[in-house]
Amino acid sequence: MLQKIVARDFKLSPESILRERFGYMLDDNTIVDAIFVNTDYKSAIGVANLPFKVPAVLQILKDKEISEFILKECGNSYSILIFLEKDDVKIYKEGSKKEVSAPSQIKKGLKKLLENVDRWAGTLNDRGEHTIDLRTPSPGPHFYVNLLMGNRIGYDYALQTTPKSVVDRFGRGSFRSHADTQVLATRWDMRAEENGFPANRQFYIVEDFKKIFYSADVNDENIESAFCTHSQNHSIIEYRTKCGLEIKRTIFILPQYEGLPLATEVQRIEIKNTSGKKRNLKIVYTGMFGTGTPHAIFEDVVYTNVIMQASVLMQDGGGIAAISPDYYPEQCREDLRFSTLMIRNGNNVEFPKEFCSNYNEFVGNGTLENPENLTKLSNNLYRKGPGFFALAGDLTIEPGDVGVVDNFTGLVSSKANPDFDYDNTLIEEVSNLINKFMDKDEVLKALDKNIEFYDKYRNFVQLNSENQELNTYFNRNLPFQILYQTFVSRSFCQTQKGYREIGFREIQDVFATMYYFVSMGEADFVKQLLKEWCSKVFEFGFAYHNFYWEGKEPGKWSDDALWFIQAAYRYINLTGDIGFLDEEVIVAGNSPISTRPVYETIKAIIRYSAEISIGKHKMPLLDSADWNDCLKLDSDYIDGIEKEKRYKEQLKRTGGKMGDPFESNYTESVMNAFLLKVAIDEMIELSEEKGDLEYNKKLKELSKNLYDNIQEHAWKEVFFARALFNRYENGEFTYLGSKGDNLSADPNIDGSYFINSFSWSVLADCANEDQIRSMLDVIDSTLKTPYGIKLVTPTDLGKVADDTATGHYFPGDRENGAVFKHATMMATAAMFKAAKKVKDKELAARLANVGYWMVDLVLPFRTMKDPFVIxxxxxxxxxxxxxxxxxxxxxxxxxTATWLNLTMISAIGVEYNINGIIIDPILKEEQESLNYIVNTGRALYNVSISKPKGFYRLADCNATITVDGNKIEGNFIPLFTDGNEHTVEVVFE
Structure with missing residues (x-):
């Protein structure tokens, strides 16, 4: 009889078998890695006494001799345990407590393979750089990845034209220029591990017509060592060969230069000859250009091939200045990809004189690691794609010298170039690129320019706590992820192979990055970013859900436009630029194009969300979904365009006026109600600052009415609901979220609970102290796991909808009850806010402790403690x-990174308002001191905080604050503009 077993229900583990058979050797603290011998699941092979979980068994079984010995010992039914000791490795066989007698070469081989287990995940240094041994196993697809980006600040359309790359430890991965345009192709398969086509950025070294090196093959017998170091915005990969070469690869994206291509990625290859003899080498560089028609990949890959042909830019002497795919469709001719190889033989710069544009021809019956036609490229101009390229040239290196080869792969585009000409611009800009970098020092200057820019950017806040790992992460790596996401958002990284566009709600990233930009004098750039987002809002008040050059899905996700108001509010508080509200922006969806002030756009958003697109409880409609994309509760939802059409018909039919509620039975989003409350309250402040008293009065009425409705309809005994239903006339379901909603999928929980209902009720000042305490109790009992706070408890959404998270994901994954760290960091921001304000000090301490516990779980460097599990x-x-x-x-x-940053800035006590900085820290109970420097761009604030152990906060009036040695009343620090450093001391008694 057949029996089906599945991963989540299969509880037997090979480790448990070993613990049963070798229990006399293994205590609870002994870390074991194991695999089953076969599928009778009765015996196992394991390695014990490891520093943390690693795939040790699979690693040792890669060795033929060791594998043969171990497998013969275990046969088909015996378990084998390999036990690591400080200077020895012992092998035990089930049924005997005696050590198995093993040949010395087996034990020696085991010791060598397992001696550096604690470094298999690499190391992090004090600059936040990750150094990795390329010959060790990978913990997962993301673990050994770096992110690279260019710099187009000061150039047109920087939000969408800033180039970006993802690079793994071997230098593989894809490269995009503007929006979703691939320069180096991704790989369209189901493996998360491979983002880019595997030939990307790789190269071979040939000597005497034999391959002696391939950059992605570290198991070649000629490789003595191979390491990669990922730093902020560049990666360096270094090898040492047994034949006497030291090879160094430096990969980064050029900052923009006038007259040069829109996007150019650089790989500098340095080859040092340590062999003591002259080396006549040939270098063969490869890659795969992205297609001009990516969506055809899904249905007609032949089309993507036949619309391109090979082309080369030739020099007078026969050198290849660049190889480039040539497209036929006119729309594909606006983005021209190229690759240039500059070979620096001594003081001379030479160019390749061989190329290949056919992958099948290059590889032949071999593999990419060992292609058949490597030693001589065909130089054939093929009439169809794909966009594979190989360039080859000769390099002679004297003993002790270093040969340098620079590759420039990029894209020339009509985007942001009004003078673009298909026939000439590629030639002009590639020529400019070659001329610019004819001097090899210019490459390093470009890298230095990137490093200098980032060092200036990251200096908004520099943390100096007792935790050096935290300091390094917060000061170096966290700001870079925020910077990267400013331009790339969720549309591109190692596992995102598709072409998702920039989501409107991802303006959240600007919430954090604007502080860094303003501190380095780029306030106008922040304004430019905000105006680009603002221009995606329709006259009626809804926004495009996502966009590149054109917007899509207008008004389908109801939270989108509300995030813009928070961004504008933060920007004005940060800069004092109230005049931003009067800046003209394009109105989305209008033809001919029209404009209106930012202020009027915000008014339209609030009118739409607070007065028109509301349900029977006068809260915003959910539409397709709100922040949680998998909370699709109304299958018959309509988008903003259709809603506006029906609304105008409604007004005509009823004789109503603009601002009357839209008539429907659609579901209301309580989270959106909170977001709306935040938006209204922030605009109360800004309208007062602007002097618009009439609108200020209206906003205050809206705020009060919304608060009252939230309290009356959304608070459900112990927790705020997540959504309110209007379509069930029999009252079978009236709300989702909280006690008694009849939607729990766990018989031990009396309802469904969503963390965002807690987070945004607090951030919107809608939760009173008793409500906060009640919700925290529920979080502790239902949402808290050893790995963090879940997004939602088990919920049977199938009772009310078909296309939700519970229909897409296993429990514990993504929106179906995962620890969704973006949401958890919103929650910690709420916790620190509440911890500063609630009257009950015990509750405040509890909020702060839970907040810090969650932050500690999110900090990425924690993965190094158990990398192959975490x-x-x-x-x-x-x-x-x-x-x-x-x-x-x-x-x-x-x-996650954005809200982690906002959370930590709040915890250390930095809060801007339009006139200065409010200092209000909440430190860990065990923490006794903290120092940090804030750079506003106009002055430095050197802040030091000291306290006894325990929970302390300013709300309890037990602290003294001095500014430049002078005691101040309260905690408001004036906004200095003198460019000097000012000392702020906070001393808790």
């Missing part, structure tokens, strides 16, 4: 943790 990336936040296993799962890009 996975993720040690420098870059991933999106969520599985709430059952704790595994960090991608994508890498999410609001």
């Amino acid at each position: 996975c993720g990336n040690p420098r870059i936040c991933t999106q969520y943790n599985n709430s059952e296993t704790g595994e960090n799962i991608g994508p890498l890009l999410s609001g």
Whole structure:
């Protein structure tokens, strides 16, 4: 009889078998890695006494001799345990307590393979750089990945034209220029591990017609060592060969230069000859250009091939200045990809004289690691794609000298170039590029320019706490992820191979990055970013859900436009630029194009969300979904265009006026009600600052009415609801979220609970102290796991909808009960806010402790403590943790980094308003001191905080604050503009 077994229900583990058979050797603290011998699941092979979980068994079984010995010993039914000791490795066989006698070469081989287990995940240094041995196994697809970006600040359309790359430890991955345009192609398969086509950025070294090196093959017998170091915005990969070469690869994206291509990625290859003899080498560089028609990949890959042909830019002497795919469709001719190889033989710059544009021809019956036609490229101009390229040239290196080869792969585009000409611009800009970098020092100057820019950017806040790992992460790696996400958002990283566009709600990233930009004198750039988002709002008040050059899905996600108001409010508080509200912006969807002030756009958003697109409880409609994309509760929802059409018909039919509620039975989003409350309250302040007293009065009425409705309809005994139903005339379901909603999928929980209902009720000042205490109790009892706070408790959404998270994901994954770290960091921001304000000091301490506990779980460098279980990336936040296993799962890009930054800035006590800085810290109970420097761009604030152990806060009036040695009343620090450093001391008694 057949029996089906599945992963989540299969509880037997190979480790448990070993613990049963070798219990006399293994205590509870002994870390074991094991695999089953076969599928009778009765015996196992294991390695014990490891520093943390690693795939040790699979690693040792890669060795033929060791594998043969171990497998013969275990046969088909015996378990084998390999036990690591300080200077020895012992092998035990089930049924005998005696050590198995093993040949010396077996034990020696085991010791060598397992001696550096504690470094298999690499190391993090005090600059936040991750150094990795390329010959060790990978904890997961994201773990060994770096993110690279260019710099187009000061150039047109920087939000969408800033180039970006993802690079793994071997230098593989894809490269995008503007929006979703691939320069180096991604790889369209189901493996998360491979973002880019595997030939990307790789190269071979040939000597005497034989391959002696391939950059992605570190198991070649000629490789003595191979390491990669990922730093902020560049990666360096270094090898040492047994034949006497030291090879160094430096990969980064050029900052923009006038007259040069829109996007150019650089790989500098340095080859040092340590062999003591002259080396006549040939270098063969490869890659795969992205297609001009990416969506055809899904249905007609032949089309993507036949619309392109090979082309080369030739020099007078026969050298290849660049290889480039030539497209036929006119729309594909606006983005021209190229690759240039500059070979620096001594003081001379030479160019390749061989190329290949056919992948099948290059590889032949071989593999990419060992292609058949490597030693001589055909130089054939093929009439169809794909966009594979190989360039080859000769390099002679004297003993002790270093040969240098620079590759420039990029894209020339009509975007942001009004003078673009298909026939000439590629030639002009590639010529300019070659001329610019004819001097090899210019490449290093470009890298230095990137480093200098980032060092200036990250200096908004520099933390100096007792935790050096935290300091390094907060000061170096966290700001870079926020910077990267400003331009790339969720649309691109290691596992995102598709073409998702920039989401409107991802303006949240600007919430954090604007502080860094303003501190370095780029306030106008922040304004430019905000205006680009603002221009995606329709006259009626809804927004495009996502956009590149054109917007899409107008008004389908009801939270989108509300995020803009928070961004504008933060910007004005940060800069004092109230005049921003009068700046003219394009109105989305209008033809001919029209404009209106930012202020009028915000008015339209509030009118739409607070007065028109509301349900029977006068809260915003959910529409397709709100922040949680998988909360699709109304299958018959309509988008903003259709809603506006029906609304105008309604007014005509009823004789109503603009501002009357839209008539419907659609579901209302309580989270949106909170977001709306935040928006209204922030606009109360700004309208007062602007002097618009009439609108200020109206906003105050809206705020009070909304608050009253939230309290009356959304508070459900112990927790705020997540959504309110209007379509059930029999009252079967009236709300989702909180006690008694009849939607719990766990018989031990009396309702469904969503963390965002807690977070945004607090952030919107809608939760009173008793409500906060009640919700925190529920969080502790239902949402808290060892790996963090879940997004939602088990919920049977199938009772009310078909296309929700519970229909898409296993429990514990993503929106179906994962620790969704974007949401948890919103929650911690709420916790620190509440901890500063609630009257009950015990509740305040509890909020702060839970907040810090959650932050500690999110910090990426924690992955190094158990990398092969926790996975993720040690420098870059991933999106969520599985709430059952704790595994960090991608994508890498999410609001996690943004809200982690906002949370930590709040915790250390920095809050801007239009006139200065409010200092209001909440430190950990065990923490006794903290120092940090805030750079506003106009002055430095050197802040030091000291306190006894325990919970302390300013709300309890037990602190003294001095500014430049002078005691002040309260905690408001004036906005200095003198460019000097000012000392702020906070001393808790």
